[in-house]
Amino acid sequence: MKRVAAAVVAALLCASGAFAVPGAAPNQAAIDGDAMPRKLSEFGVFRAGTSEPVDALLGYTLHTPLFSDYAQKQRLIWVPPGKQATLAADGHIDFPVGSMIVKSFGWPEQNGGRPVETRLLLHRAEGWTALPYIWDADGKDATLAIAGRRVPVTFRAPGGAMHSIQYAVPNKNQCKECHSKAGTIVPIGPKAANIDFGNALERADFARFFVRPPTASDPMPRWDDPASGSLEQRARAYLDVNCGHCHNPQGSASNSGLFLRWTDPRGVNLGIGKRPTAAGRGSGGMDFAIKPGDPDHSFLIYRLESLEAGIAMPELGRSTVHKEGAALLREWIAQMPKDGH
Amino acid sequence: MRVHRFAASLAACLACAAPAAAKTLHVGAEGADANEKLQEALILAEPGDVVELGAGVWTLTDGLSLDVDNVTVRGAGTKDGEGSILDFAGQQGAGEGLLVTSDDVLLTNFAVLNTRGDGIKSKDANRIVYHELRVEWTAGPKETNGAYGIYPVESSDVLIDSVYVRGASDAGIYVGQSKNIVVRDSIAKENVAGIEIENCYDADVYDNIATRNTGGILVFDLPSLPQQGGHNVRVFDNIVQDNSTPNFAPKGNIVASVPTGTGVLVMANRHVEIFDNVLENNGTANVMIVGYRYPYDDAKYQPLPQDIAVWDNAHGKAGFAPAFPGGADMAAAMGGAIPPVLWDGAGNAIVNDDVGVLSLNLPDVSTPQSDAQPSPADLKGDAPTPLPGVTLPESMEVKVL
Numbered sequence: 001m002k003r004v005a006a007a008v009v010a011a012l013l014c015a016s017g018a019f020a021v022p023g024a025a026p027n028q029a030a031i032d033g034d035a036m037p038r039k040l041s042e043f044g045v046f047r048a049g050t051s052e053p054v055d056a057l058l059g060y061t062l063h064t065p066l067f068s069d070y071a072q073k074q075r076l077i078w079v080p081p082g083k084q085a086t087l088a089a090d091g092h093i094d095f096p097v098g099s100m101i102v103k104s105f106g107w108p109e110q111n112g113g114r115p116v117e118t119r120l121l122l123h124r125a126e127g128w129t130a131l132p133y134i135w136d137a138d139g140k141d142a143t144l145a146i147a148g149r150r151v152p153v154t155f156r157a158p159g160g161a162m163h164s165i166q167y168a169v170p171n172k173n174q175c176k177e178c179h180s181k182a183g184t185i186v187p188i189g190p191k192a193a194n195i196d197f198g199n200a201l202e203r204a205d206f207a208r209f210f211v212r213p214p215t216a217s218d219p220m221p222r223w224d225d226p227a228s229g230s231l232e233q234r235a236r237a238y239l240d241v242n243c244g245h246c247h248n249p250q251g252s253a254s255n256s257g258l259f260l261r262w263t264d265p266r267g268v269n270l271g272i273g274k275r276p277t278a279a280g281r282g283s284g285g286m287d288f289a290i291k292p293g294d295p296d297h298s299f300l301i302y303r304l305e306s307l308e309a310g311i312a313m314p315e316l317g318r319s320t321v322h323k324e325g326a327a328l329l330r331e332w333i334a335q336m337p338k339d340g341h
Numbered sequence: 342m343r344v345h346r347f348a349a350s351l352a353a354c355l356a357c358a359a360p361a362a363a364k365t366l367h368v369g370a371e372g373a374d375a376n377e378k379l380q381e382a383l384i385l386a387e388p389g390d391v392v393e394l395g396a397g398v399w400t401l402t403d404g405l406s407l408d409v410d411n412v413t414v415r416g417a418g419t420k421d422g423e424g425s426i427l428d429f430a431g432q433q434g435a436g437e438g439l440l441v442t443s444d445d446v447l448l449t450n451f452a453v454l455n456t457r458g459d460g461i462k463s464k465d466a467n468r469i470v471y472h473e474l475r476v477e478w479t480a481g482p483k484e485t486n487g488a489y490g491i492y493p494v495e496s497s498d499v500l501i502d503s504v505y506v507r508g509a510s511d512a513g514i515y516v517g518q519s520k521n522i523v524v525r526d527s528i529a530k531e532n533v534a535g536i537e538i539e540n541c542y543d544a545d546v547y548d549n550i551a552t553r554n555t556g557g558i559l560v561f562d563l564p565s566l567p568q569q570g571g572h573n574v575r576v577f578d579n580i581v582q583d584n585s586t587p588n589f590a591p592k593g594n595i596v597a598s599v600p601t602g603t604g605v606l607v608m609a610n611r612h613v614e615i616f617d618n619v620l621e622n623n624g625t626a627n628v629m630i631v632g633y634r635y636p637y638d639d640a641k642y643q644p645l646p647q648d649i650a651v652w653d654n655a656h657g658k659a660g661f662a663p664a665f666p667g668g669a670d671m672a673a674a675m676g677g678a679i680p681p682v683l684w685d686g687a688g689n690a691i692v693n694d695d696v697g698v699l700s701l702n703l704p705d706v707s708t709p710q711s712d713a714q715p716s717p718a719d720l721k722g723d724a725p726t727p728l729p730g731v732t733l734p735e736s737m738e739v740k741v742l
Contacts, residue, residue: 147380150402150433168434172384173406173442183442183465249567252442255464255494255518257566268565268638275635276593277566280458280488280511283593299593309404310458310487315436 025056026078031100031122040118040133040142045076045102049140051114057102058209061196062189064223064237067322068105069167070157074115075189076102079209087214091192099123101187107155109162114139116151117169121179121187128185130175147171158324165319174316182250192216193262194241220262223328235332236262238325242314258289271300272336279303282311292336301330363389370397370425376405383407383414391415394425394451401427404435404456410443413740416451419475419505425451437462437492441469447740449473455480460509462492468734469493471501472741478508482531482589489515490532493522495568498733502526502741510589511596512537513554516544518568523731524549533590534559534599535581540571545731547578555588556599557581557623562609563595563633564642572611573728576618581605582657583622600625600664609633611647614728620681621657625664627696628654632687632706644706645688650724652693656681660699671699671715684718685710692720 027044030037037043046053053059057076065073079085080098088094095101100122104115120131133142134149148171154164179185189195193216200206201213221229223238244261246253256277259269268274271289276282276299284302291297303313304326312318366382369375379399382392388411396417405427407414416425429438438456441448441463452475453460460476463469476490490506493499494517501524506513513532516522522544528551529535535551537559538544544560551557558581562571581604590597599606602624607613608631620627628651633644659681663672672679680697684690686704700718703710 146384147377148403149377166433168403171380171406173380173408173440174435176408176442177406177440180442252464254567273636273638274565275563275595277563278459278488278492278494278511278515278517279594281485281591282458282488283591285592287593308457309432309434310436310456315458316434319434 024054025081026054026100028080028098031078031080032098032124034124034126036129036131036144036146038144040120040144043100043120045078045100045118045120051104051118051135051139053102058197058203058206059200060190061198062194062241063196063220063228064194064234064241066189066241066317067325068317069153069165069320070155070163070322071105071107071116071167074102074104074106077190077209078102081208084211085209085214086211087192091216093187093190093192093195093210093214095123095187095190097123097125101190103189107153109155110153111135111139115142116153116167117145118142119170119175121175121185128179128187130172130179130185132169132172132175134169145169145171148174157320163320167319168317170316177252177316178245178314180246180250180252188245190214193218193220194237224324231328231332231335235329238328242325246314271298280310282306282313284311290333290336293334293338295330295333298333301326301333304329362387363391365391365393367393367395369395370399371395375399376401376403380405383409383412386412388412394427396423396425398426398428400431401429401438402431402433404429404432404437404440406435406440406442407446408442411445412443413447413449414439414451415447415449418450419452419473421452424475427451427453429454429456432457437487440464441466444468445736446470447472449740451475452477454478456487458487459492460487460490460506462489462494463496463499464494466493466496468498468737469496469500470737470740471504473502474504476504476506476509476513478510481508482510482533482586483508484510484589484591486510486589488512488594490529491515492517494518497521498737499523500733500737500741504528505530507531509533510591511594512559515539516541518566521731521733523547523733528552529554529557531586533586533588533596535584537561537596538571538574539563540566540569541574542568542570542572543731544574546574546576549579551579551581552583553586554584555586555590555601556596556603556606557584558605559596559599559603560605560607560610560613561595562643564637564639564644569639569642570611571609572613574610574612575614575616575728575730576605577614577616578618580619581621581623581627582619585622585624600629600668602626602662602664603629604659605629607631607646607649609644609646610649611643612725612728613646613649614724615649615651616653618654619657620654620659623659623681624662625660625668626679626683627656627659627681628692628694629683630688630690631685634685634687634703634706634710646690647688648725649688649690650693651682651691652724654694656694656696666710667713675699679715680717682720684720685713686718690720691722691724693722693724
């Protein structure tokens with residue numbers, strides 16, 4: 001009933017010519033409402049019975065993405081017709097109420113390449129809400145998994161090795177653990193310094209989404225592309241994207257005093273010469289998070305290379321070691337002068 | 342004390358009407374999906390609700406979390422065979438067994454066992470009450486045990502009442518970077534640190550038993566953290582005895598430096614009162630007062646203990662096995678034991694207990710401990726104006742009647 005109403009409203013808007021949206025649009029009523037629909041199809045993000053997104057959403061990628069067990073990710077933005085997102089002074093993107101960010105996770109070797117899960121971030125009147133959906137076996141729809149779940153996944157890592165893991169779909173609270181800023185949910189990925197719209201910039205309706213294109217004059221590099229930035233810059237980009245959402249003064253790891261954002265100053269609070277605070281056995285018997293010139297005695301590396309609960313960092317979203325990412329940070333620490341702080 | 346608390350709580354009860362629509366969500370321990378069902382209840386609970394944990398052993402594979410204000414999580418008890426036993430031995434992910442990030446939460450009457458990381462953590466969770474809980478690593482002291490048993494951090498108004506914690510490889514009860522704290526009527530046994538108050542403002546620690554830990558009760562302040570300058574901590578009416586477990590903390594952590602046989606240890610901090618405790622059989626010292634003696638790069642940090650006051654404690658045997666470098670020689674030179682109170686000579690303290698005090702005479706914290714010039718010290722004097730003590734909101738006290 002609500003969907004019908006929304007469709008009628010959308011039709012009227014189209015008829016007026018004011019906010020034309022190409023083809024089928026997401027179900028704005030589902031985004032705006034306060035329900036947690038059991039099926040993902042309620043949102044009209046994907047063509048009926050498929051995992052193909054409708055054209056109305058805007059795709060994007062990131063220069064440096066979060067590592068999630070080598071999953072391939074599809075990212076989409078929706079901004080309601082008649083509204084636009086703006087670029088804040090600090091480089092994050094302010095999305096209006098009614099916006100939605102969609103992220104799907106999959107592997108070529110799993111489910112025939114179809115997504116395993118899709119996460120929605122909905123900007124409702126009372127704030128952002130995160131909802132995780134796991135795709136059904138037939139790939140036609142996905143079902144809400146509000147309490148998360150472990151899903152067996154098999155995939156091939158870049159080096160060629162096959163991995164079989166218990167992939168962790170996060171629960172609603174875990175979504176917030178990473179997406180938390182001073183206790184409320186916020187988007188993490190879409191920020192001017194890291195967002196890449198690629199071909200979507202050419203879309204006729206691109207301007208509908210943003211007051212002006214959210215690009216940065218000094219973008220973050222691609223962590224794995226030496227042409228895009230120095231070793232230090234790429235290591236800092238990797239830390240920002242993989243750690244900085246919790247490791248900042250308003251994030252879930254604020255109490256650690258370890259702050260790893262792109263903009264955080266280089267010093268003790270970046271981990272250099274920093275003793276463990278509440279690391280427990282995550283210290284691995286080492287004295288410092290980062291010991292300049294000595295990655296083997298830097299427990300930041302130890303925690304990145306561990307898979308054990310209680311040691312492994314990030315705490316959520318990783319059941320595989322990101323060898324290439326750890327190698328980058330090893331290289332960065334190794335070239336730091338040993339006596340330098 | 343008890344009568345006063347009861348009266349205050351009764352008044353609070355009469356003053357507030359019960360929420361109209363509060364409901365109880367019961368979840369059973371049985372079934373392969375118990376983990377998911379319980380997590381679902383913790384997400385779907387609404388303010389005022391009770392999430393009731395069925396009796397039995399819960400086999401949990403992932404950390405649990407609660408982010409709804411004013412929820413009670415209540416089990417059937419903490420004892421094996423009859424209580425609600427949350428067993429995390431097979432935990433695959435998350436940094437703790439249960440994480441609370443909402444305000445006005447009561448956790449009561451269940452046990453959390455063998456988590457891979459911390460036991461129960463609460464962060465930015467104001468007015469949280471931990472009551473009648475057991476957090477335990479059942480194989481006893483092991484370096485591979487999780488760090489903290491009960492771990493509130495960055496919160497205002499924290500009550501820990503009648504809990505039992507054993508086996509933590511850092512601190513059994515650890516309160517960090519918080520304000521207005523009460524830890525009472527609890528037992529901390531066979532942890533590295535029994536009870537630790539770190540970088541906190543205004544804490545009362547009383548009526549607890551800290552035994553067979555490496556160190557019984559620790560009051561610390563550390564550099565390079567968002568909240569530092571710890572002050573106003575009272576440690577009183579506790580029994581701190583036989584803290585003799587060899588230190589099993591992973592190296593690098595600050596508690597790995599705590600000598601085996603430490604009773605009450607104050608490091609840095611300002612205005613700490615230690616009185617009316619029973620302190621005995623602590624082989625290094627019943628009371629130790631020291632500065633932070635590591636390099637640090639933090640202009641705002643204050644490494645000295647200041648205005649520490651010690652009085653009216655009952656001292657048993659102490660100092661017979663001082664487990665710090667040079668300690669054994671000092672004990673031998675002093676007839677087999679060093680005095681029950683040990684001060685490194687940094688900062689200032691008043692000790693009015695009728696026992697000896699040994700100073701290492703190292704007022705400058707950058708001097709290595711190997712330069713110690715131990716000698717008896719007389720620290721008797723007039724204590725600073727007593728602290729008023731901590732009062733918690735009545736909405737918290739009423740929950741533990």
